[in-house]
Amino acid sequence: MELSNIQWGIAVLTIAALFLGRMVWVGIRNKSIRNFQGTHTSQEVPSYYLQISIYGLAAILLAALAVLLVHQEFGPLYSVGLALALFPLLWLWVHLWDLPSYLLKGIIRVFNLKISLPKLPSKKSVEQLTEVEEEQPADSPVTEEEPAPFTVEDWFQAADALISHATGQPHSSLFPHNSGPISWIAARRHFRREWEVKSKRDFQEIQDWLFQIGHRREFHEQMEFIMNMDTQELQQYLEDVDAGKFGLDTLQEQAEEKHRVEMVRTNQDGIRYQSFLAWDYLRYIHNYKLGVAAGFASEDEALNRMRSAGQVLQNRYGSWAELGKNYLDARQFWSSVEMEKGGEKWWKAYHSLTKDPASIWNQSPWPFRLIEIEEQAE
Structure with a gap:
């Protein structure tokens, strides 16, 4: 079946529409990210305008090709060849200012060079430095800069430190922005993989569950069930676990259940007196940190909800060390198999902190007023 020029033109125009739609989607997505994560200038997110211009130019070129195809009687093969030629030009235009960087990286790799390039100061930092030099007389003594006051965000950054350290996530700030280390895509991928969260509604349901119920209700019910069994009943229960009853189909689930029984029977790590609040609420705080990056919550909303969890943790535990120890004990109860595979990195992070x-734990006060957040603007 041979297509007419009009049909070819419609096909190319459809592709142009897809590029245009992609351009609009990128614009909406980036605008939403900036609204969630704070106001940014175009210099801080140059990729936003770059992507818009890429897809817009592609749509224009393809639309022009469709018009030429229909009105100038170009043949299909010629038109397809022209379209294929446009894409390398687009790619070259996109990466034109990256070519020097690529060449430098190639030279470094080929010759195994070790080059440390100095970081140039930004225009803003230069202007600030100039103002300070103008204000300060030449003969005035050099004074040390006073440390910034400790804030509510600093406290929650410390609360998130154990999870961030152990999982290898950046922890230089509580809420990463567009120019920060955690990207929107990575945060969304994390929620899909770890929590099966795909929307803001899913995210809020998980957070409400962690705050109100969490694993702690299930764990307490399980401990009570185990402690109320006599020796014969316990032996029968373990045999049923080995047989795959109670929905424990996999060997990992059976091993973890038997380990929980042993922990409760021997009161390992004082598990019988464990509240499991650290386990649920530290994940709650960490989720809000990533939730801001994923666009599921604003910074103000996240900080307000974190404060409630933080107050509960302060009332329950007496120090950062106690908080972290209870979290790791609960993690052991949750999955002995996971702790056997990756427990070393968790304990290493704990001992480092x-x-x-x-470390941020030793530099951050445990008792700290979390109610007033208006003071942070001063």
Whole structure:
């Protein structure tokens, strides 16, 4: 079946419409990210305008090709060849200013060079430095800059430190922005993989569950069930677990259930007196940190909800070390198999935070007023 020029033109025009739609989607997505994560200038997110211009130019070129195809009687093969030629030009135009960087990286790799390039100061930092030099007389003594006051965000950054350290996530700030280390795509991928969350509604349901119920209700009911069994009943229960009853179909689930029984029977790590609040609420705080990056919550909303969890943690535990120890004990109860595979990195993060004098835990006060957030604007 041979297509007419008009049919070919419609096909190319359809592709142009797809590029135009992509351009609009990128614009809406980036605008929503900036609204969620704070106001940014175009210099901080140059990829936003770059992507808009890429897809817009592609749509214009393809639309022009469709018009030429219909009105100038170009043949289909010629038109397809012209379209294929346009795409390398588009790619070259997109990466034109990246070529020097690519060439430099190639030279470094080929010759195994170790080059440390100096970081140039931004225009804003230069202007600030100039103002300070103008205001300060030449003979005035050099004074040390006073440390910034400790804030509510700093407290929750410390609360999130254990999970961020152990999972290898950046923890230089509580809420990463567009120019920060955690991207919108990575945060969304995390929620889909770990929580099966695909929308803001899913996210809020998970957060409400963690705050109001969490694993702690299930764990307490399970411990009560185990402690109320006599020796014969417990032996029969373990045999049923090995047989795959109670929905425990996999060997991992059976191993974890038997480990929980052993932990409760021996009161390992004082598990019988565990509230499991650290387990649920530290994940709650961490989810809000990533939820801002994913566009599921604003910074103000996240911080307000974190404060409620933070107050509960302060009332329940007496220090960062106690909070972290209870979290790890609960994680052991949740999945002994996961802790056997990756427990070393969790305990390494814990010991680093507790023993390093420069760690965020040792630099952050445990008792701190979390109610007033208006003071942070001063």
